[in-house]
Amino acid sequence: MRNVFLRTTAAAGLVLVLAACGGEPTESAAGGGAASGDTIKVGLLHSLSGTMAISEVTVRDAELLAIEEINAAGGVLGKKLEPVVEDGASDWPTFAEKANKLISQDKVATVFGGWTSASRKAMLPVFERHKALLWYPVQYEGLESSPYIFYTGATTNQQIIPGLDYLKEQGKTKIFLVGSDYVFPRTANKIIKAYAAANGMTVLGEEYTPLGHTEYSTLTNKVVQAKPDAVFNTLNGDSNVAFFKQLKSAGVTAESMPVLSVSVAEEEVTGIGVDNIVGHPVAWNYYQTTENAANSKFVAAFKAKYGAAKVTSDPMEAGYNAVYLWAEAAKKAGTVEVEAVKKASGGIALERPEGLVTIDGETQHMYKTARIGIIQPDGLIKEVWNSGEPIKPDPYLKSYPWAGSLAS
Amino acid sequence: MEGILNQLPIGLSIAAVLLLIALGLTFTFGQMGVINMAHGEFIMAGAYTAYLLQGFADRNAVLVALPVAFLVAGLMGLILERAAIRHFYGRPLDTLLLTWGVSLVLQQVARDLFGAPNVQVQSPTWLQGSLGPMPYNRMFILLLAVGSVVAIWVYMNRSAQGRRMQAVMQNRQLAATSGINTGRVDQRTFFIGSGLAGIAGVALTLIGPVGPTLGTYYIVDAFLVVVAGGLGQLRGAVIAALALGLLNSYAEFWTNASLAKVIVFVVIIAFLQFRPQGLFVLRSRALT
Numbered sequence: 042m043r044n045v046f047l048r049t050t051a052a053a054g055l056v057l058v059l060a061a062c063g064g065e066p067t068e069s070a071a072g073g074g075a076a077s078g079d080t081i082k083v084g085l086l087h088s089l090s091g092t093m094a095i096s097e098v099t100v101r102d103a104e105l106l107a108i109e110e111i112n113a114a115g116g117v118l119g120k121k122l123e124p125v126v127e128d129g130a131s132d133w134p135t136f137a138e139k140a141n142k143l144i145s146q147d148k149v150a151t152v153f154g155g156w157t158s159a160s161r162k163a164m165l166p167v168f169e170r171h172k173a174l175l176w177y178p179v180q181y182e183g184l185e186s187s188p189y190i191f192y193t194g195a196t197t198n199q200q201i202i203p204g205l206d207y208l209k210e211q212g213k214t215k216i217f218l219v220g221s222d223y224v225f226p227r228t229a230n231k232i233i234k235a236y237a238a239a240n241g242m243t244v245l246g247e248e249y250t251p252l253g254h255t256e257y258s259t260l261t262n263k264v265v266q267a268k269p270d271a272v273f274n275t276l277n278g279d280s281n282v283a284f285f286k287q288l289k290s291a292g293v294t295a296e297s298m299p300v301l302s303v304s305v306a307e308e309e310v311t312g313i314g315v316d317n318i319v320g321h322p323v324a325w326n327y328y329q330t331t332e333n334a335a336n337s338k339f340v341a342a343f344k345a346k347y348g349a350a351k352v353t354s355d356p357m358e359a360g361y362n363a364v365y366l367w368a369e370a371a372k373k374a375g376t377v378e379v380e381a382v383k384k385a386s387g388g389i390a391l392e393r394p395e396g397l398v399t400i401d402g403e404t405q406h407m408y409k410t411a412r413i414g415i416i417q418p419d420g421l422i423k424e425v426w427n428s429g430e431p432i433k434p435d436p437y438l439k440s441y442p443w444a445g446s447l448a449s
Numbered sequence: 450m451e452g453i454l455n456q457l458p459i460g461l462s463i464a465a466v467l468l469l470i471a472l473g474l475t476f477t478f479g480q481m482g483v484i485n486m487a488h489g490e491f492i493m494a495g496a497y498t499a500y501l502l503q504g505f506a507d508r509n510a511v512l513v514a515l516p517v518a519f520l521v522a523g524l525m526g527l528i529l530e531r532a533a534i535r536h537f538y539g540r541p542l543d544t545l546l547l548t549w550g551v552s553l554v555l556q557q558v559a560r561d562l563f564g565a566p567n568v569q570v571q572s573p574t575w576l577q578g579s580l581g582p583m584p585y586n587r588m589f590i591l592l593l594a595v596g597s598v599v600a601i602w603v604y605m606n607r608s609a610q611g612r613r614m615q616a617v618m619q620n621r622q623l624a625a626t627s628g629i630n631t632g633r634v635d636q637r638t639f640f641i642g643s644g645l646a647g648i649a650g651v652a653l654t655l656i657g658p659v660g661p662t663l664g665t666y667y668i669v670d671a672f673l674v675v676v677a678g679g680l681g682q683l684r685g686a687v688i689a690a691l692a693l694g695l696l697n698s699y700a701e702f703w704t705n706a707s708l709a710k711v712i713v714f715v716v717i718i719a720f721l722q723f724r725p726q727g728l729f730v731l732r733s734r735a736l737t
Contacts, residue, residue, distance in 0.1 A: 098565060258463065279657075290577065291579060315569075
């Protein structure tokens, strides 16, 4: 029996060791406050293991790059930034626990982290309780505005609504909604249905599949039978691969029925297979191909650090921006103290890879330019439409009369 | 109406996928009683084999990969059996923990070797397109499933090795006293069972994601088919896969994907209340 026990624990131990092999720069737990000494500690909290690692590791990489660049340029308030990296492990309670650890034990000045809305909702009470700062880098479903979170990704009126505007302009008025079964797609679809009702569009169907679902032939059949002009896709993660592969083999093409996605970026295109998704539109605020000086520099630096085959995507860029925006606010405030940084942040405007980004002091969201792109045969995304100017963030959609019932 | 008719071939193709992922388990779980949680990772190994072979065979990698993946996954299974599982025979709980640990290790190994993002396996050009509602790649999977079942049936019933395998399954002690080397039969059973997972993995590259967590999406369904079909019963697995495939297809058509999953689970649980042994039972004179 002892023998068995030893073997089992050995196997379990091996698993733990492997799981811990993340290769983190610092995990030291010295106290003493964020700004004491000659470094300022900042927390990076993303899933480095589990299903979300696919996406979140790249955001962490982009944030580490920003920290490196800021340090090379002299740091913040004369001090170098010291990243403390933690693994949220694709598990929402772990995010809350690690956030607590970063704030109480490492005493970081701010935390950059999260991807899924579930992880953000798990961390929110921790940051509010400790009056600490979180910078959240991913587009999300809106209807939230925590005083201790800065949202550097798009809210709905900077991604989903422009996506619908684009479809309407293209004359695609009959749409079918496909999404993963959790908070973001369901909230997004509520907004889409309200928009459709007010803009003379018809929603022919609305289907959800569990996260990680891989069997899309029935859903494809339903979509094909409904004969929509376009599909609005809020599927997340690996399901997109199965969905696009099976859609393609059922004979659906981007010409006959474009599928507009809000969670498929450059990173995901390779896994889906360019063949299967070429020509379909996506809605974001940034593409690797976005043309400006800041982006050329970002793309070059990212490839130099992580390899020429790597691509840059919207959430990575938003994470990269978050570090710069926080550093700018800290410089303006003259301190990294949370309330002072918050106060100084409003109105800060920086030329970023996606164009001009301005912090809206009231909602702590960003002014961002919406961009619709088409997936190209080389796997990159070419912009075909943009909103012309940065859109004021409106997480509760107060400025849209048709959205009146949504916020409640 | 057309939609309802379309669901029939769709149900068949879901059944083919279920059957392919479960065939290997009817050997390792059904015949040997080993709860192998790493079965999903052998499926993943098959999928990555197809990915790697693209360098040699380009778009026909899927075809070339079928025999290679059988060997790769089979050898992985053999190593697992020799190195670990054979020490745990008759202790299903320990085996479950052990193989679950192995499955996590294999996922991490895949992540380190190939990276966390999904990789692309291009399907052959001659598998693009569809006949009515039935895409060619689905037909390919259906034929592959039928072919595998026929091959297994012939092997089990027409070859000496297959008969020995059945003998060990029916009564291990008696088989041993009749001069059958049961240890060797176990190795062979595990090799074939794991190899079949590799073949399933290659087929899945045509329709699903190819990434480190691929196996986790299919492992539960595979166990469902084997349990509902009756342990170790090839016919049982075929009929259970067909029934579950069609049930899934129509349940999802009339409700939605999440609810269809619930319906399938409820039906299986209810079914197992009446027939806890599954569709078919192995009849033997053993006193167990």
